[in-house]
Structure formats: structure tokens, C-alpha cells
Amino acid sequence: MSTNVRIGIAGLGTVGAGVLKIIKEHGDLLEARSGAHLTVTAVSGRDKTKDRGVSLDGITWHDDARDLADDPNVDIVLELIGGSDGVAKDLCVKSLLNGKPVVTANKALLAEHGNALAKLAETHNAQLAYEAAVAGGIPIIKALREGLAGNAISRVYGILNGTCNYILTEMEETGGEFDAILKDAQDLGYAEADPGFDIDGVDAAHKLAILTSVAFGTPVDFASVYIEGIRNVTAADITAASELGYRIRLLGVARRTEKGIEQRVHPCMIRHDTTIANVNGVFNAVVVDGDFVDETSYVGRGAGEGPTASAVVADIVDIALGRHTPTFGIPVEKMTDIPKVPVADHVGAYYVCLTVYDQPGVIADVSAVFRDENISIESLLQRGRSKQEAVSVILVTHEVQEAALVRALGKIENFTHSVAKPRMIRIVSL
């Protein structure tokens, strides 16, 4: 690539504006690090007149972002539009077809179409880079694809959604319930008006599907990710977790087992003295278990203008310097289809919260159900004592297969003294 690298940016929202700022403020630094003079030559956004705090003078404006793919003055295309289809996808496909490297922050796109795009990138010898798509400013894709290249990975897991982590941290610190804290988060701008994408775990699942592919050398398989969000986590769960020596975090977990790969996003209990349990607020974190390196952890901001733009610019520098890596770490043809293990086959310890009337024999009945399913109980604790009102019974199991636990909870739900649907939270094994 020439020593003058011309960049086209599609999408001038938060991240696009951040990239413009970095390139403007750090021109000399980036030239020293990349060996290239970086210039933004073309952009495309929704509104040409909007003040983004950065001048667009002398930069070509394209009304249709797809035209960046054909602009002869653009060497690298940044796709910062978002969305798994539509213009974002069109632009990436067209750019790669033209042999133009693409940098994207679009996790939905990669989770849904990553395999096809990686194939296209290889066929046309154009790099497809996406450090910003997972865990924002944390260079986790680089760490996994390159820094840990000497390891077979057995597990990668992390806090992949800052909104959920903010809500769970606030619930812990204030004792508040989910709905109230979500409302506060929305008022503060930490959660969207339509928060489902974040709090129902979809965003984290997109990122997890990408991490899984890189970690295990297998095609991206978003459809098989088990997804459960944080709406049902209660203040009582958080208190119970704390008493048991845990914290509750929404984790994405990809794990290699004898049966294949588990991919799951759900609330987890993690021992309170681990690095990841101490990741608070909007921060993200990823933990990787490699066979030679053992455990390494990565913590930083998972979203926002600066962190996300930082990751985009790192990809630009890689491309400018000619540092090339296959999209998901190995060439598409060398990828292995590894079976995905359904969550029902997951084996682990569980926290269980039952809500029952405090009648004689209820504990005996519960215990019998667990015995019949061959589930060993590590601890059992009844909260309060009241024949009029429901009480909570909190259980921690030893390792058990999820299907057995689900069967047991189904039986308990049908007890005459059961007041509410039993709840459970998976405990992370360390």
C-alpha cells in the first residue's frame, strides 16, 4: 500500500466522529506508527449539515454510502453504519469485491454474515477487520487471533455488554430492582429507549458468536447461541449472590467440551474475588483460557466514541502497515465445523431460588425431587419464617446437567406450596 492511505468513512455517528478526531489529532503519531500518512478523503452520513465537532472541509460527501466502495480516492472503507443488512452489508460486500479492505464495528453484520464476508475478503485479497465490533476499545480480537496464537483455547467468556453490566452493578450498589435501575440508566443515556437489544442479551450474543469463531477456528454460528438476558434478575438474587461470595454478571461464555462447543449468554454468578467480578459499570472484560498461557484477562471500555474509534484506528494502522491476518484467525477453508452443545447439556453448578409457602414438609419434598434427579445440593437456606406469606428457599447445587435441573424445577413449580416459578442462575466454574 502507498505511504498515503486514503480513508472513506460510512456513518458519521459517534464512532465515525471519533475516528475523524483521532486522525486529525494524532496525524504525526499515526504516521510514525503506521508508516503512512492517513487522510480521510470521503464520507457518507445521514445529514451533511450536522455539526460533529470536526470539519468535513475538503472531504468528498457521498449521499449513498455504497459509493465509497467505488471511489478511486478511497483505499480503506470504514463501515460504521450498523445493522446486519441493508446499506452496511451492501457496502462491505461491494468494497471487498473491489479488493478494498474494510474496517467495521458492526457485530450484528459479522454475527449474521461473517462467514460469507470472510470468504469474500480472502477471495479478493482484501482485509476485513473488526476489532471495534467486540468489547469496544479492548484489543481482544488482536489478542485472541495473534497474541495467543500458540494456544488451543478451551474457553473464552466475558462481560460483553456495558449496559447490562451498568444495570447489574447499580442493582448491587443501590439494592434497587431491575425496572427502576433500567429507567435510571435510560435517563442517564446508558441504556437505549428501546433497551431489548442490550438487556435481552442479543448484543452480547453477536459478540460471543464472533469470539467463538476466532477462539476455536470454526465458522460463526450466531443461530446456535443460547440467549437469556437480565430482566429476571432480582434484588434478592443479588443479595443472595453476595452472601454466597458471588457477584452476578451477564456473561457470554464459549466453551469447548468433549461434546463440542457451548455458546451461551446469560446471567452468571462469579466468585467475588476474580478479576471479572470486579469489573463494574459500563466496562467490559474478556477472559481467555489457553492451554499453555493459562488464563489471561482483558478489561476496558466496551463502547463510546473514544474507545470504539481507538479500535477502528488500530485496524487502519494494521492495514496501512500491511499486517495481514485471516478474518477469523485462520483461512475459511481451514475452519472446522464443530458441533454446538445445547444448553440443556451444560454441566455446572446452579443457584436456585424457590418461592414457597412455609409448610411442614416443603424442604423434604424439594430435597426428594433433587434426589430423584440425582442432583447433589451444596447448600440450602430458607429465608424468613411465615405460614401466611411465601418464603424464599435458596439452594446451591454441585455440578449437574442442566436438563436434570430443569426437570427438577419443573416438578417443584407444580408443588401445591409453590408460589412462583423457581428461578436459577448458572455459576461460573473457575
Added chain:
Amino acid sequence: MSTNVRIGIAGLGTVGAGVLKIIKEHGDLLEARSGAHLTVTAVSGRDKTKDRGVSLDGITWHDDARDLADDPNVDIVLELIGGSDGVAKDLCVKSLLNGKPVVTANKALLAEHGNALAKLAETHNAQLAYEAAVAGGIPIIKALREGLAGNAISRVYGILNGTCNYILTEMEETGGEFDAILKDAQDLGYAEADPGFDIDGVDAAHKLAILTSVAFGTPVDFASVYIEGIRNVTAADITAASELGYRIRLLGVARRTEKGIEQRVHPCMIRHDTTIANVNGVFNAVVVDGDFVDETSYVGRGAGEGPTASAVVADIVDIALGRHTPTFGIPVEKMTDIPKVPVADHVGAYYVCLTVYDQPGVIADVSAVFRDENISIESLLQRGRSKQEAVSVILVTHEVQEAALVRALGKIENFTHSVAKPRMIRIVSL
């Protein structure tokens, strides 16, 4: 580079044996990730007959490691001998002169001769890679040089020596004093028989000098690192830290200030709820403050066969794939000499422990000294009450210049009621 990459290993100690194991166990994986078939073709070690758990059949043995540089069947030289001079240095120089890429885990060599070696690497267009030299298995060099390339770095600091962190963690957990815990650590193999290199901070300082160069684009300047080890940390300090909401860790800190760059290794108090304060035992951690990405943290094993070999192999994969980066992130000619700030100019908060006779007026005298040096006190606490025996007075200052604090402590030491030399520990600002 050819698709068959031939590796020569100098030094068959722990790390060398680990590299042999990874290449043997992960041949296919490494081929998929590097696009090259990696073979160890030549080695050199102290004892040809020693059992290393890996076969050396079919591998050329060199009695003199330097001969690896001239072996026509070696494409990449691994220098795993150690030591800042002698054979290790000779081998690196000779290999680079021959245009052969070098991978090393040798922090002392890079701290002492990094600039000359980087220049040599550039002149002869041969890569000099050293991920394993800093923080073992944590891919921190890659993160700093590449992953955070879009940022001006304002500070990098970390737990860079596992032996010290193990000792400090054990002191915290057991309440024991330094000498006893060091003895245990030696018995367990976590500390060397001659522990000075670790516990006096030299090893951490080597690593910090390298991090400083990469973070700030300035030549390596080990000579200007302020170094203070952990021998003087007492059980009482650890207890006091805990009560104040801190933990004590040996940190290497490189910070850009208006006056230049501070480089210092010394025990620090860090707020107990930070990621780095929760890094225990032999683990290492590095925190980087970048202007766009904000704070990112990296945690993992800083030593040992597997983690160090993992880092070495990552460098090999980079070289095999042709991913090239200037040694310290930018070409030598583009580096800037930045003044180093002496520790006396450091401005920060301090923990101070005085040992005095509990006579009327002692607190007034101490307070007057601090007032005269314009040092503002955040908290002051006297431990115990005894006219016969010495008591401890524990102070925390607001931000103050170190020179002023040192003057104040000198005056206090000369008090008639002073029993021991006042001690201080720097507090990390967040």
C-alpha cells in the same frame, strides 16, 4: 518467507522446552494460523543429554549458540539464554546482522541494549520480537504497539514481577513479615535462592524500561528508572493499607507529565476495588491509559514455561505471517528523546508511617513540619497509647511533591521522640 519456517532455539531451559512442546503439540493449529509449517531445525543448550521431556531427534545441536546465526537451515532465531551481555547479546547481534529475525524473552538485554538492537534490526530488515520479555504470557507488547496505536499514552503501569506480587499477597493473607514469607516463597520455588533481582525491583525495572519506550516512542532508558524493592514493606504497612482501603503492590509506573516521563518501580498503595489491586499471587497485570480508549487492563501469568513459551510462539507466528512492526512501535529515527523526571519531582499522595514516643506535643511537632513544607494532611491516626514504648503514627497526605515530603521526613527523623526512620509508600492516583 517460505511456507516452511525453520526455527533455531538457543537456550533449552524452561522456556525453550515450552516452545518445543507447543510446536510439537500444535503443529496443525500453528500451520493454520501462521500459514507456515514450523519446524525446529537446530538448538543449543548447556547439556545435550538432559531429559527435557521433548525429543531432540533430527535436530542439529550447536555447542556454541552463536552458530545458530549462521546455520543456513535456521530462518528464525530464538534467544532464550538470558543475561544482558555475553552469548545472548552476541547471538542477537549476529543474527540481525545476517538479516535473520530474532525472538527473545530477554528483558535485561532489551533494557540495556534495546536501542542498538532495534537499529540493527531496521538496518538489516530483520524483525526483533520480544513479547515474552514483558509480563510473560500477557500479549501486552502487541496491545501497546498495535492494539492501542490510535492513542497517545499518558501512563502505563503494572505488576511486572510475580515473585514480589506473590510475597505481598502472602503477607496480606497471612499477616506474616517479609523475611518469613520470602523464605516460604524460596522453599516453594516462587523466589530464587538469590532473590535480589526480583525483590529489589531490578527485573520489574527492565520490563518497565521496555514498556516506556513502546508507550511513548522514546529510546529505552533503563538507567533513569527509579528502583525501590519490597524489602522494607512491613506487616503493619499492609494492615494500615487495608484499613485505608488500599492494597500494596510493587508497581512499575511510567507516566508522561508536563516535565517529561517518570519511570519508577516501587511499592504502591492502590485502591482495593481496582482491577490491578485484585491481581494476586504470581499473576502480572498491566494498565494502560490512552487518550481515546481510556483505561485498559491486561492480566495473566508473568512467568513459567507455558505462558512465556506462548508469547514466544506468538512472535514466531507474526514473523511467519510477515506481520511486521518496528521494534519499539515506531522506527528508531522517529523516536523522540523525552526528558526523564527524577522521582524527587513526583507529585502524588503518600502514606507515611512514623514511629515515635508518645510524648505530649509530638503530633503538634509533626504537624508543624508538614505545615512548613506546605504538605496538606488528609488523615492522621495514632496507633496505641504508651509512654514507655514507641507508637506508630500513620498519615496520608494530599498531593505533594516528593522532594518536600522527603525533607519533612528528614526533619521528623531528627526529632528526639523519633524512634525509627519514617517510612513512606506512594499512593497511586486513579
